[in-house]
Amino acid sequence: MQSLFLGIDIGTTGVKALIMDEQGKGVTQATREYPLHIPQPGWAEQNPEDWYYATCEAVAAILRDGRVAAAQIKGIGLTGQMHGSVFLDRQGGIIREAILWCDQRTAEECREITAAVGDKRLIELVANPALAGFTAPKILWLRNHEPENYRRVAKVLLPKDYIRWRLTGVFATDVSDASGMLLLDVINRQWSGEMLAALDIPPAWLAEVFESPQVTGRVHARGAADTGLPQGIPVVAGAGDNAAGAVGSGIIRPGMATVSLGTSGVVFTPSRTPAVDPAGRLHTFCHAVPGQWHLMGVTLAAGGSLRWYRDALAGEERAAAQELAKDPYELLNDQAGLIPAGSEGLLFLPYLSGERTPHADPLARGVFLGLSLKHHKGHLVRSILEGVAFSLRDTLEIMKELGLALEDLRITGGGGRSPVWRQILADVLGLPLNLMENSDGPAYGAAILGAVGAGCWPSVEEAAAAACSSQELRGVLPIAENVQCYDRLYPLYREAYPSLKSLFWRLKDI
Numbered sequence: 001m002q003s004l005f006l007g008i009d010i011g012t013t014g015v016k017a018l019i020m021d022e023q024g025k026g027v028t029q030a031t032r033e034y035p036l037h038i039p040q041p042g043w044a045e046q047n048p049e050d051w052y053y054a055t056c057e058a059v060a061a062i063l064r065d066g067r068v069a070a071a072q073i074k075g076i077g078l079t080g081q082m083h084g085s086v087f088l089d090r091q092g093g094i095i096r097e098a099i100l101w102c103d104q105r106t107a108e109e110c111r112e113i114t115a116a117v118g119d120k121r122l123i124e125l126v127a128n129p130a131l132a133g134f135t136a137p138k139i140l141w142l143r144n145h146e147p148e149n150y151r152r153v154a155k156v157l158l159p160k161d162y163i164r165w166r167l168t169g170v171f172a173t174d175v176s177d178a179s180g181m182l183l184l185d186v187i188n189r190q191w192s193g194e195m196l197a198a199l200d201i202p203p204a205w206l207a208e209v210f211e212s213p214q215v216t217g218r219v220h221a222r223g224a225a226d227t228g229l230p231q232g233i234p235v236v237a238g239a240g241d242n243a244a245g246a247v248g249s250g251i252i253r254p255g256m257a258t259v260s261l262g263t264s265g266v267v268f269t270p271s272r273t274p275a276v277d278p279a280g281r282l283h284t285f286c287h288a289v290p291g292q293w294h295l296m297g298v299t300l301a302a303g304g305s306l307r308w309y310r311d312a313l314a315g316e317e318r319a320a321a322q323e324l325a326k327d328p329y330e331l332l333n334d335q336a337g338l339i340p341a342g343s344e345g346l347l348f349l350p351y352l353s354g355e356r357t358p359h360a361d362p363l364a365r366g367v368f369l370g371l372s373l374k375h376h377k378g379h380l381v382r383s384i385l386e387g388v389a390f391s392l393r394d395t396l397e398i399m400k401e402l403g404l405a406l407e408d409l410r411i412t413g414g415g416g417r418s419p420v421w422r423q424i425l426a427d428v429l430g431l432p433l434n435l436m437e438n439s440d441g442p443a444y445g446a447a448i449l450g451a452v453g454a455g456c457w458p459s460v461e462e463a464a465a466a467a468c469s470s471q472e473l474r475g476v477l478p479i480a481e482n483v484q485c486y487d488r489l490y491p492l493y494r495e496a497y498p499s500l501k502s503l504f505w506r507l508k509d510i
């Protein structure tokens with residue numbers, strides 16, 4: 001009987017559980033969605049209990065579908081949205097909803113951290129500036145705003161590490177995800193004692209840190225009863241979703257990059273050293289490949305912008321899709337495909353959740369610029385896809401400025417399913433892109449890490465190379481005429497944010 005490996009991705013939209021075989025071939029998968037709560041503009045929360053319930057359902061669905069015998073599963077890898085804060089009390093109870101990566105409430109706490117540590121020392125200690133989405137500012141926010149909750153805290157976990165705790169009873173994390181807490185000494189791949197002391201955060205609140213393919217524990221009796229998995233399966237440390245997505249796309253050396261269209265949009269490239277962007281625009285985090293780091297830029301609402309449009313403005317299309325038994329995104333893609341490149345002068349700024357790269361600005365907001373009577377819904381959709389692509393180009397331009405030569409870019413994330421969006425991305429970036437046969441990035445990468453931990457491959461590099469080489473790569477080539485159009489539009493996009501910045505800041509008081 002073949003050994004199989006399970007990858008679990010705690011995404012922002014939902015959980016994906018995926019089974020991979022010893023050759024790296026995807027066998028089956030299941031997804032379950034959960035709600036995203038927006039208690040105030042700029043805030044974003046989810047209930048960790050929803051993640052666990054959805055995980056149990058997705059795993060149970062896989063075990064029911066007849067293609068997998070539970071006893072074949074020999075290793076589990078976990079991945080998920082980064083930076084989210086799960087606050088647990090002494091009994092392991094959830095104190096409040098998790099505050100997510102795209103939540104922007106902590107601008108004041110970021111200033112507090114920078115003042116306490118000093119901006120230069122901050123980079124020396126944790127390789128990154130204090131940004132609103134990171135975890136340490138969320139801990140300080142709880143101290144400043146919910147002191148009763150703060151007094152009850154015994155552990156602070158990242159999203160996938162909460163699932164680990166429910167499945168195995170172990171408090172552990174991995175270097176790539178821990179990098180996004182602003183508490184990890186990214187150079188030495190261990191918690192920074194100096195940073196914890198400066199912020200007065202007890203070290204005992206944090207989980208033990210492992211390299212991504214290391215085994216952290218095994219499925220215990222309760223985890224087995226909840227999911228239907230056999231007791232005793234090893235669970236590896238896993239990785240943040242971007243590092244796991246990179247492993248799943250074979251992005252294991254400098255010169256390669258993932259371009260991800262998940263809820264967020266990310267350009268991710270490995271680095272042999274913990275190199276830092278002197279202007280602090282890119283993040284420097286540990287890679288899931290031991291001994292490597294990575295640089296990445298993150299736009300907060302990529303797929304998130306399209307999802308917002310679908311939910312807020314596409315009621316008709318949702319109803320039509322239901323009647324046709326189609327995915328509403330397919331109808332939106334069809335509409336966008338009918339509009340010429342440049343959306344006939346309509347420009348979208350995708351800052352619906354504030355922004356991180358290149359404008360670290362929690363108060364930035366979304367904009368349709370240039371609306372006219374000529375425009376209809378298809379223009380709105382196309383301009384959203386184009387605006388997100390411009391934002392990803394911003395990160396690529398920074399990487400170019402830092403001398404990073406990228407020659408193999410691979411698309412990952414749910415938005416990569418859209419042929420129109422893939423083409424727009426290639427045209428806006430002016431570069432050929434590759435789409436893998438299996439573009440389930442993070443869950444697939446987590447399964448690869450699980451297989452390495454279980455001894456199926458000797459290293460993450462070998463596993464990722466072997467698993468990904470069995471897959472077909474489809475090229476998406478830029479169309480010269482569209483590239484010219486976007487090259488004319490991009491400078492306008494660049495100019496729009498600085499022109500509007502002070503208005504965004506004044507809008508906050510309304």
Ligand SMILES: Nc1ncnc2c1ncn2[C@@H]1O[C@H](COP(=O)(O)OP(=O)(O)O)[C@@H](O)[C@H]1O
Pocket residue numbers: 011012013014261262263264302303304305306307327329330333412413414415416417418421
């Ligand atoms: N067929 C599609 N066409 C365009 N975009 C899509 C399609 N399917 C999903 N998406 C986009 O992908 C996003 C979800 O991507 P996913 O990688 O699953 O995200 P996450 O890990 O953040 O949950 C959605 O918000 C949506 O915008």
Ligand SMILES: O=C(CO)[C@@H](O)[C@H](O)COP(=O)(O)O
Pocket residue numbers: 011012013080081082083101102133180240241242262263264265266298
């Ligand atoms: O904040 C970041 C990375 O720094 C995001 O990329 C999150 O990790 C969420 O990812 P998706 O839900 O978009 O996959």
